[in-house]
Amino acid sequence: MAHAAGGEAHPAAGQPLLRIEGVAKTFGTFRAVDGVSLDIKAGEFFALLGPSGCGKTTLLRMLAGFEAPDEGRILLGDKDIAQALPHERPINMMFQSYALFPHLSVRDNIAFGLKRAGMARADIATRVAEMVALVKLEGLEKRKPDQLSGGQRQRVALARALARRPQLLLLDEPLAALDKKLRESTQAELMDLQRRLGMTFIIVTHDQEEAMTMASRIGVMNAGRLDQVATPRELYEAPRSRWIAEFVGDINLFDGEFKLRDGHRLVIATDGAGTLVAAEPREPVGATKLSVAVRPEKVKLSRRAPVGEGSAINQLDGVIADICYLGGSTTYKVKLGTGGMVQSSVTNSARLDVDAYSLNQQVVAWFSPDDCMVLDR
Amino acid sequence: MSARRIFARPARFAAIAPYLWMALFFLVPFGFVLKISLSQTAIAQPPYLPVFDLAAGWTALKAAFAALSIDNFKLLVSDELYVFAYVRSLTVAATATALLLLIGYPIAYGMARLPKRWQAVAMVLVIVPFWTSFLIRIYAWINILQHDGLLNQILLALHLVNQPVVWLSTDSAMYLGIVYSYLPFMILPLYATLAKMEPALEEAAADLGAPPLQVFWLVTFPLSLPGVGAGVLLCFIPIVGEFVIPDLLAGSNSLMIGQTLWLEFFTNKDWPVASAAAIVLLIVLLAPLLLYERLQRRQLEKR
Amino acid sequence: MRKSSRLSRFNIASLALGLAFLYLPILILVIYSFNDSRLVTVWGGWSLRWYREFFNDRAMIEAAWMSLRVAVCSATIAALLGTLAAVALSRGERFRGRTLFSGMLYAPLVMPEVITGLSLLLLFVALNAERGFWTVTIAHTTLTMCFVAVVVQSRLGSLDRSLEEAAMDLGCDPVRAFVAVTLPLIAPAIVAGWMLAFTLSLDDLVIASFTTGPGSATLPIRIYSEVRLGVKPEINAICTLVIALIAVVIVIASLASKLSSSRGESAAPL
Secondary structure (H helix, E strand, C coil): CHHHHCCCCCCCCCCEEEEEEEEEEEECCEEEEEEEEEEEECCCEEEEECCCCCCHHHHHHHHHCCECCCEEEEEECCEECCCCCHHHCCEEEECCCCCCCCCCCHHHHHHHHHHHCCCCHHHHHHHHHHHHHHCCCCCCCCCCHHHCCHHHHHHHHHHHHHHCCCCEEEEECCCCCCCHHHHHHHHHHHHHHHHHHCCEEEEEECCHHHHHHHCCEEEEEECCEEEEEECHHHHHHCCCCHHHHHHCCCCEEEEEEEEEEECCEEEEEECCCCEEEEECCCCCCCCCEEEEEECHHHCEEECCCCCCCCCCCCEEEEEEEEEEECCCEEEEEEEECCCCEEEEEEECCCCCCCCCCCCCCEEEEECCHHHCEEEEC | CEHHHHHHHHHHHCCHHHHHHHHHHHHHHHHHHHHHHCCEECCCCCCEECCCCHHHCHHHHHHHHHHCCCHHHHHHHHCHHHHHHHHHHHHHHHHHHHHHHHHHHHHHHHHHHCCHHHHHHHHHHHHHHHHCCHHHHHHHHHHHHCCCCHHHHHHHHCCCCCCCCCCCCCHHHHHHHHHHHHHHHHHHHHHHHHHHCCHHHHHHHHHCCCCHHHHHHHHHHHHCHHHHHHHHHHHHHHHHCCCHHHHHHCCCCCCCHHHHHHHHHHHCCCHHHHHHHHHHHHHHHHHHHHHHHHHHHHHHHCC | CCCCCCCHHHHHHHHHHHHHHHHHHHHHHHHHCCECCCCCCCCCCECCHHHHHHHHCHHHHHHHHHHHHHHHHHHHHHHHHHHHHHHHHHHCCCCCCHHHHHHHHHHHHHCCHHHHHHHHHHHHHHCCCCCCHHHHHHHHHHHHHHHHHHHHHHHHHHCCHHHHHHHHHCCCCHHHHHHHHHHHHHHHHHHHHHHHHHHHHHHCCHHHHHHCCCCCCCHHHHHHHHHHCCCCHHHHHHHHHHHHHHHHHHHHHHHHHHHHHCCCCCCCCC
């Protein structure tokens, strides 16, 4: 078990560490994971994001060895580990419930995996001390799990999973049990830890903010399939499908039909917002039934139509129908003259805002063609 | 293959020893009971005929088979003594179970409403007598109920009666003994379901305008039905075959089936009739037994 | 903590009455065991007379010794077999004959003892086994291992399955994961199961009557034959001793369950 001592050849950062090829898993008649292929690069922080029941946890459990795929291969280096048992893999997991052994102290929990690896007693003591320091649990080594707070337990679980220096660390909703404030500080600590150790992390989460904050790349799963793998920015600004656009962040969607191409711009007749102009997307649009999508913070509001540049392109008249004050920003819902509804998110950049809009006020909502995404319906 | 399946393979090996044990000492013996119930009584050792002797060869075996008869069952059905015993067993069990439910429910309900800390204490207090020898507990009652026992002394001292009341060897004493012995069996499953019940459910019902009694009948009681079912079966089935309590506390003019079986076996040495009585008892109890088995499995194997 | 409801006075009353009903007879029995009078009902002052009587009663002592040996042996075998059965049922997933297996384990819990006793006796007769210590031990093991199985199984069912997965993830094969993690966590339930089996065996009259042979009566058999003849002060003393023994067992069991609850899991009922 060379990996326990951290000795096995580890690919250089950026090189593929783990290849998932056409992996599928069926439970009874339910296809939980439906042909997923994915490369995980060494040293990256990868997030599997999706709603509950999308198959992300099943995929993670197949990486850990708790489920074996019905189809496909899982290559670690050049070895197919798809059918290997959990204890035969240089991969460790942090469980959602933490799964701390209640009969063992913090120290014995962290040392558990090292003992299985047959490490020398003195080395175990050194490694445990190192791990305890890493997760800042000094002084609590002799406590049992039920004498720890939620945040402390989470750290023990992390230290225990890291102790064997796995090539890959899997985290199953690791922060779900923590309250919001603690979750945010722990996110930062986890990212910092991952960078310092240069390790590869795969995290499973249903919280898109968490995925966006922590991960360098995100894979969005839906109904057993991997819909898009992208950086957080790409995912937000260039979602590949209407489903992803709606799942990640808030969005205004206008269904419509393709009319004509005007240079690098598409003209689309929408049901609720009249004719809209959007920049040509990177991938050419095939269908004629399309949706125009625009994020609320890209929608500007003004009392009068703005003058200059694109003149009257994408300017929608309406009245304020709803105001939602969120502290840092305010979301206005504008009922359009053309029948539709548009949301605009405005940053509250001043403490006293004499210019704030009020209910039923006439406004113009406008946005640039470059901020529009065109998606298949 | 899943994690559970990885674990399942070695776990199944664990079944081998207990499986063989239960098959040999629980399942197979019923075959012998059935076989002997079809045999004739004999003054011999063992006291029945025919005896299967594999060494005697095929013809002897065939003759032995031919000698089997259902006479014992005919006797059980035709003799009033046995029919009465079965009817009495069932009525006693039904009455006692109803009493147990009536007495056990308020206690279990009271336990489930105690603060969490006290619930554990109350549970121990209810279990402890169950751990104490049940023969001793019956004996304790004999002490109290006998002619010049404590109960009669108190009643006389209070001038509630003029002369000692006969308590022992009556049906009341028997019911008292049964209720006393089986009470924990009724309380524990009831308490288990009542304690698991979300307290907000009762509060919601009250909030929606139900007075306390309706809260109980419309919400609490229906939700506790699984516990009621378990408690009822856990008491009813063994009471039907009860021997010690009726033997020590009830009169001897009408017997329960457990007593008749015991008498046939130990006093009359009529093993075939005793076996036939056991088979009939088993058939009578088959439906509740299967029901109990299903309930138990559902309770223990839900994930 | 729950807020007190309107029913609470009724609740407390029914609880108090119920517990008094359960405990008073035993209390009275214990008190009367120290009664000096030969007449059970007349109080003749405190005395240990009937305890001396018991210790001079060879037949009783022998029966008590027999019962104790049977209880220890059968409880130990039952704890082992019952635990194995519980592991197979709660971790074995589906296997052939599973329904029959669980049926065989749950049925004896409620099966009238006269049936179990009679059928075992007929088996022993057919096997031509000499009846005595071992036949009673086997009979008691058969009954009590089912109770152990239920206690241990409910404990196994309440364990977080990801504990075993975590152990495997950290380098244990399934068997070692069981030994290193599961076994220590279910140990209190096994201990409780052993105690339960011990007291059930110590308590049993009917099955022992069927399966024992001449000259090897257990304590309940002796007590029963005495009780049938009427109340004797000596029996009060014996019963008190048995209660004391069982009280010790309960204290140990509750310590074990406290140990288990300090591990963050609720103790198995029963």
